[in-house]
Amino acid sequence: MNDNVAVIGVGLGNVGERWDKSLRELAIESIWMAFEDSGIDNVDALYVGNMSSGPFIEQENIGTLIADFAGLGSIPAVKIEAACGSGGAAFIEGYMAIKSGMYDCVLVTGVEKMTDVLPSKTTSILANASDRDYEAFHGVSFVALNALVMRRYMHEFNVKREDLSIFPVISHKNAPFSKHAMYRKELTHQTVINSPMIADPLTLMDCAPICDGSASVILCSEKKAREFTDAPIIVSGVGLATDTLGVHDRKQMTTLSAAVEASRKAYKMAGVTPKDIDIAEIHDAFSIMSALSLEDLGFVKKGEAAKMGLEGQYYIGGQLPINLYGGLKARGHPVGATGVYQIGELVYSLRGDGRVDAEKGLAENIGGSGSTVSVCVLERGD
Amino acid sequence: MNVPRHWREQVRRYRLLGSKCCDCEEISFPYRLVCPKCRSRKCEDYALIGKGKILSFTDINSPPQEHKYNMPYAVALIGLVEGPIITAQITDARAEELEIGMDVEMVTRKIMEYNEDGIICYGYKFRPIVKYAHP
Numbered sequence: 149m150n151d152n153v154a155v156i157g158v159g160l161g162n163v164g165e166r167w168d169k170s171l172r173e174l175a176i177e178s179i180w181m182a183f184e185d186s187g188i189d190n191v192d193a194l195y196v197g198n199m200s201s202g203p204f205i206e207q208e209n210i211g212t213l214i215a216d217f218a219g220l221g222s223i224p225a226v227k228i229e230a231a232c233g234s235g236g237a238a239f240i241e242g243y244m245a246i247k248s249g250m251y252d253c254v255l256v257t258g259v260e261k262m263t264d265v266l267p268s269k270t271t272s273i274l275a276n277a278s279d280r281d282y283e284a285f286h287g288v289s290f291v292a293l294n295a296l297v298m299r300r301y302m303h304e305f306n307v308k309r310e311d312l313s314i315f316p317v318i319s320h321k322n323a324p325f326s327k328h329a330m331y332r333k334e335l336t337h338q339t340v341i342n343s344p345m346i347a348d349p350l351t352l353m354d355c356a357p358i359c360d361g362s363a364s365v366i367l368c369s370e371k372k373a374r375e376f377t378d379a380p381i382i383v384s385g386v387g388l389a390t391d392t393l394g395v396h397d398r399k400q401m402t403t404l405s406a407a408v409e410a411s412r413k414a415y416k417m418a419g420v421t422p423k424d425i426d427i428a429e430i431h432d433a434f435s436i437m438s439a440l441s442l443e444d445l446g447f448v449k450k451g452e453a454a455k456m457g458l459e460g461q462y463y464i465g466g467q468l469p470i471n472l473y474g475g476l477k478a479r480g481h482p483v484g485a486t487g488v489y490q491i492g493e494l495v496y497s498l499r500g501d502g503r504v505d506a507e508k509g510l511a512e513n514i515g516g517s518g519s520t521v522s523v524c525v526l527e528r529g530d
Numbered sequence: 531m532n533v534p535r536h537w538r539e540q541v542r543r544y545r546l547l548g549s550k551c552c553d554c555e556e557i558s559f560p561y562r563l564v565c566p567k568c569r570s571r572k573c574e575d576y577a578l579i580g581k582g583k584i585l586s587f588t589d590i591n592s593p594p595q596e597h598k599y600n601m602p603y604a605v606a607l608i609g610l611v612e613g614p615i616i617t618a619q620i621t622d623a624r625a626e627e628l629e630i631g632m633d634v635e636m637v638t639r640k641i642m643e644y645n646e647d648g649i650i651c652y653g654y655k656f657r658p659i660v661k662y663a664h665p
Contacts, residue, residue, distance in 0.1 A: 272594035281539060282560045283617050285653070286641060287590065287597035288605050295588035296607050296617075303586070303630050347588045348625065396607055396615040397566070401585070 153246045154373035154380035154529060157186025157366035158492040163330045163480035166360040171205055171261040174362040175214045179257060182364035187376050191366065192251035194225035197238030197258035198484035201227070203273040205261050214257060231277035232433060233515025234258065235363070235487025236522030240386050242367045243524075252372055258488030259362040270358050274483070277516040279394040291355055291434070293395055293517045295347035298436035301402045302349065305451030307439075309349040313340040314457040315438035316353050319475030321463055325503065326473040326493075330359050330480035340435075354435040356475075361482030363489040370529065379530035381495045384508075385418025387411060388522045395517050404437075406521035407444040407512065414510070415446075418525040422446035425525070426506035427497055428468060429490035431514040432475040441512055442470075445523065464503055472497050472504065487513035487522060494526050532647050543653040544638055548614060550576035559614035580636030580654070582610040589625030596642055608634055608656055622657035633659045 159181025161174055169177070175196075183189045194215050202208050211225035228238035235258035242256040262270055271291075275284035278293055288296075302309060320335040335353065343353035373380035389409035392398055398405070415421060422445060430445075432438040439453035447468055448456050461467040473479055473493040476486055490511040498509055508527045514520070541547060548559030552572035556565050562573055587606035590597075597603070604625040608616050620628060621639055634656040643650040 266595070268593070268595035268598060271592060272596060275594050279560070281535075284594065285651075286605060286617055286619050287593055287600060287603060288617055289590060289592065289594055291592065292588050292590050292605055296586045296605070299588060299630070300586040300607070344591075346592050347590050349588075392566075394560075394617065396617045401607070401615075 197235035231515035236513030258485030323474035323478035356481035387413030
C-alpha cells in the first residue's frame with residue numbers, strides 16, 4: 149500500500165462549442181498539457197470519466213480509443229460512468245489504484261463531446277441519468293427535475309427564486325480569470341433573474357451550458373511526487389456515495405443525502421471538519437444544486453446558503469470562496485469531464501494563483517439529480 | 531427497438547401497479563424486487579388508487595426531443611395517499627393554475643407518439659380534482 153496520493157500534473161483544455169475537434173482530439177489535448185505540467189510522459193493506467201459517448205457520438209470503448217490515439221501503449225484503460233459525476237468517480241478510481249500500491253502513476257481524463265447533436269437530443273441524452281422508465285418517460289427533463297426540487301426547497305425553507313439567483317453571479321465573478329472557461333465574463337444578478345424561463349422556477353442563467361471539453365490529471369504516490377516537486381498537492385480524503393436514482397424516492401427531497409455521506413467519509417479520511425476547508429469547487433449545474441451542496445457538505449445550515457451568498461461569503465475574500473475558475477456555470481459543464489476540471493482547478497488554487505492563500509480545498513461532483521456524489525479533499529504538501 | 535420495453539410496462543402504467551412488502555408492508559412505486567425499507571425480497575404487486583397531492587411542479591419549455599410535440603406541459607411530484615411519491619405530467623390544467631398541496635387524481639392519457647418506432651405510448655397522468663357546481 150502506498151502512503152499518500154498526490155496530484156502532479158494538470159491539463160485543462162478550453163471549454164466551449166468546439167466543433168473543430170473530435171472527442172479523441174479533445175482528450176489528447178488535455179493529456180499532453182498534463183504530461184507537460186508534470187514532467188513525465190508515461191503512466192501505468194488510464195481512467196476515463198465520460199457520461200455518454202455512445203448516445204452523443206456513437207462511440208464506446210473510449211478507454212482504448214484514447215490510450216491508442218494518445219500513444220499510451222497497451223496500458224489498462226477503462227471508462228468510468230456515473231452520469232455528470234463520472235469525472236469525480238474516475239478520479240477516485242485513480243486514487244484507489246495508487247493508494248492500493250497496484251500502480252505508481254495513473255492518468256485520469258474526463259472528456260465529453262456534446263455538441264455533435266442538436267440541443268433537444270442533448271436534453272434527451274442527459275435525461276438518461278434519471279429513471280428512464282419512471283421519470284424521463286413522462287417528459288421530465290433534467291432541468292425539470294432540478295426545478296421540482298427547487299420549488300419544493302423554496303416552499304420548505306421560505307427562500308425566494310431571486311435569492312437563489314445569486315449563485316450564477318458568484319461563479320461568473322471568478323470567470324474572467326479562468327483561461328479555459330467558456331464564458332469569461334461577469335453576470336449581474338438582474339440578468340439571471342430576468343433571463344428566459346426554462347422550467348419554472350429555473351431560468352436559462354440558472355443552468356450550466358452544454359459544451360465540449362476535456363481535463364486530465366496525473367496521480368502518483370507522494371514519495372514519487374517528491375522526485376518532481378517540493379510542493380505536491382496531496383489527496384487527503386475522498387468519499388463517494390449514492391442515493392435513490394429517482395427524486396421521487398427520496399425521503400427528504402431537498403437534501404442531497406449522497407453529499408452528506410460522501411463528505412462525511414472524505415472529512416473523516418482527511419481528519420478535517422468543514423470549518424478547516426478554505427476553498428471549494430461546488431457542482432453548480434443549477435442554482436438550487438449550489439445551495440443544497442453548500443448545506444449538505446456542512447458549510448451552512450439548511451435553508452441559509454442563498455442568504456450567505458447574498459452576504460458575499462462565497463466570493464474571494466469571504467468565508468468560503470467557491471468556484472474559483474467559474475464553476476460549471478461559467479467554465480462550462482462538459483458533463484463527464486466536469487469532475488476532473490474541478491480537481492485541476494483546485495490544484496491551481498492550492499499551488500497559488502495569486503488570488504487566495506489556501507491550505508485545504510474541497511471538490512464536489514454530482515451525478516444525476518444527486519444520485520451519485522463524490523467529494524475530494526486536497527491539501528498543500530509543502 | 532423500444533416496443534418490448536413499453537409493452538412490458540403497460541399493465542403497471544395503466545393500472546398504477548406498485549409493490550407492497552410482504553414483511554414490513556412498505557408500499558413502493560415504481561415496484562421493487564427488494565423492499566427499500568427492510569430489504570425483504572418478498573414483494574407483491576399492489577394497485578394504487580391514484581389519488582394524491584402535488585408536492586412540487588414545473589412547466590417545461592425545453593423538452594427532450596421525444597416530447598417536443600406535447601409542449602408546453604407541466605410535470606409534478608405527487609404524494610400518493612398510500613405514501614409513495616410519483617413523477618407524472620399534469621393534464622387538464624395550465625401550469626399557472628397549479629399549487630403545492632392541490633388534490634389530484636390519475637387518468638390514463640397518451641404520453642408520446644412520433645417516437646423512433648412510431649408506436650403510441652399511453653400511461654398515467656394526473657389532473658386536479660375539480661368540484662363542479664351542479665345547477
